[in-house]
Amino acid sequence: MSRPYVVTISSEKGGVGKTTLATNLAIYLKAINEDLPVTLFSFDNHFSVDRMFRIGRSPRQGNVLQMLSEETVGEAMELGEYGVQFIPSSGELWSIRDQVSSPGQLARILAASDLSGIVIIDTRPDLDVFTQNALFAADRVVVPVKDAPSLENCKHLYEFFDRQQLSRRTIRILPCLIDQRIHYDGPFRDPYQLLKAYAINRGYRCLEGFIAKSPKVESLNTNPEGRIYPVITHGRGTEVHVQFAHLARQIYLGTIENQQRRLDQVAEEIGRERSERDESFTTRRANLHSDCLLCDKPLVNPESIAPAGYYCETSDGATSGFLEEDCFAGLVFPYFYRSRRQIDASDPLRDLFRESAQRSYFVLRRAPNTRGHYQQQLSFYRFDEEGLEISHKIIELTELNQSVGQDALPLLGPLLQRTTLLDGENRLSDAFLLIRRVSSDFAEEILYDEQYRQFRKIADKIAAQLPAC
Ligand SMILES: Nc1ncnc2c1ncn2[C@@H]1O[C@H](COP(=O)(O)OP(=O)(O)O)[C@@H](O)[C@H]1O
Ligand SMILES: [Mg+2]
Structure with missing residues (x-):
């Protein structure tokens, strides 16, 4: 079984639609291929993921804090609604911030795990060590931007990739929360066209399309049941439904076209380090x-x-x-x-x-x-x-x-x-x-x-x- 394709949703700006995108993307991918294992990790507030995926009133199992400190995915993961497996975030993440010193820790855990299919990682709106870990493991980073300042912030993300000698080609910008009532005169007719032009101008690659701002979608997390409903079940009449479906197809095709996995590369590096270590040990022992x-x-x-x-x-x-x-x-x-x-x-x-x-x-x-x-x-x-x-x-x-x-x-x-x-x-x-x-x-x-x-x-x-x- 091959290693999973990892999609990280990241942006230093809050409120750009990361969590909505990450949670819904998991469900749309499942809809494309129900045999595809889809796993969602959250390093953001755990309520959204809990309220969308936890089945009934089943007790919480684990969280990402447990996964990082035990260095294994195993116990922390649970099967949720819509066939999506998930590991929610933890309010205590800060307590292990100092222990997670390298951006490669999560990638090592995932490379050694028996996960397959697609892993989606939702992150907090900053570039802290947990976000760095999520970026380091990614085959694809999706960066939602909703305005010029959020696009400006992408600079730090690219700088992180350069510092870690990771390929910038992993990153894709996605205009989100686009208000379609706004129109401009001139070559860029609306906020989507304008953001896309800004991005291309900076040498950033974009995903096809955008996600519109929709009052219906916004209303899906407020209801008497206290749950968060997915767009695929409760927002089918919206444009966002079509846009999420299109986005999920792009990501899905990416997993098929791209057989080389980031985690394979990580596993190879671990193997190389281990054999170098073994070799130095053998030499030291032989020289005694x-x-x-x-x-x-x-x-x-x-x-x-x-x-x-x-x-x-x-x-x-x-x-x-x-x-x-x-x-x-x-x-x-x-x-x-x-x-x-x-x-x-x-x-x-x-x-x-x-x-x-x-x-x-x-x-x-x-x-x-x-x-x-x-x-x-x-x-x-x-x-x-x-x-x-x-x-x-x-x-x-x-x-x-x-x-x-x-x-x-x-x-x-x-x-x-x-x-x-x-x-x-x-x-x-x-x-x-x-x-x-x-x-x-x-x-x-x-x-x-x-x-x-x-x-x-x-x-x-x-x-x-x-x-x-
Ligand atoms: N396509 C959309 N249309 C309208 N509102 C949206 C859309 N996507 C997200 N929202 C709303 O915007 C707010 C922020 O979204 P969220 O996904 O939590 O962003 P982030 O994770 O980046 O902070 C939430 O209230 C959410 O319901
Ligand atoms: Mg969020």
């Missing part, structure tokens, strides 16, 4: 040092990463690998916290350290201003989760050249040698080693896209703060 960088015990094999305590990576990206939990604690206590007593695995100090390390980043690097010095010093920094320095200790590596790998530096030596912290001449390089605690039963989580990006972000932040060495 297979043994604990401190004790040489094998940690990484093709299937799994043995319980590891810490992930580390040099700033030049040349070395990356894991450290065993106890190895790192064994390094930290004697060297950096100058603990003379033996801290064994059951010591509460270790628990305390393990616990607080969860929220820290550790850095090893040559001490500040020691380049070229014979006596080498190593800095050990601790940063918080935001990458702000908490502490800094310096240890002397006086005998480093002689004692690397030997008794004097039983743990530190191998770590320095296995990473690019030591250069070819066994002297401390400018690189630093960033160490981050990982979850011991899922160590490789840190190599996944989002977590890894965070690790790199902190690495950059720390690099910018470290003093010259």
Whole structure:
């Protein structure tokens, strides 16, 4: 089953006939082909959609807020009158405004859904993030304009399309609420001709025809039953009936002529992003040092990463690998916290350290201003989760050249040698080693896209703060 054709009705002006158009269009499309699934989403006031489509007094099911926060269409949708499926708006939409940060969120949800046929989206009269989401997913954007100011406003919509690198050809202007009693002298005889000329003059494409202003149509949302009646059932004698029918046919033909769907494109982009992500993950995993960088015990094999305590990576990206939990604690206590007593695995100090390390980043690097010095010093920094320095200790590596790998530096030596912290001449390089605690039963989580990006972000932040060495 192919993905749906998405029609978004949008205009920054209120009262131009968007909601009337969106709701009626759904019904006229159903009338053209009753087997065609038609789904209406509303990001506008929910009353109009409820009052037109809710069957009897059936309880409300879901709304677009639920769809966006649960990231699935499923439960939110209900079957309404005239065979139209719908998801009404929510008065609480503002509460997730900050969570909906990208204009592509709705498109992703729709691309992953099993919707087909046509989806019509009604929007609020502004270009907020919800309208942007509706525009981003669209195969066709219909912009009702009723006068020169509403046409002027289209500029912002086109600018949004340009910014998002979407095709302007998606957008079509439709003169609406045209008062046919008005006539002008000169080449443009009425408001429709004039608006159309303005639009074409600005390089905007128009749909064929217009929607007239009709008192009968306006009266369809005021009746003792408290419902909103469609033009197709209650306004057949009006010109608007013929105009809506013509409009629906244009949209319907568009879905047939245009086999390429915007949501297919979105799905392709998602697939591409995913495979790029998988590829970077695979590369990161393949480049790992297979043994604990401190004790040489094998940690990484093709299937799994043995319980590891810490992930580390040099700033030049040349070395990356894991450290065993106890190895790192064994390094930290004697060297950096100058603990003379033996801290064994059951010591509460270790628990305390393990616990607080969860929220820290550790850095090893040559001490500040020691380049070229014979006596080498190593800095050990601790940063918080935001990458702000908490502490800094310096240890002397006086005998480093002689004692690397030997008794004097039983743990530190191998770590320095296995990473690019030591250069070819066994002297401390400018690189630093960033160490981050990982979850011991899922160590490789840190190599996944989002977590890894965070690790790199902190690495950059720390690099910018470290003093010259
Ligand atoms: N073709 C029409 N003729 C007369 N009145 C209309 C027509 N279309 C819409 N209206 C009325 O205009 C008002 C605004 O329409 P609406 O569809 O709610 O616009 P929007 O969604 O752009 O704010 C409503 O009172 C509606 O009944
Ligand atoms: Mg509206």
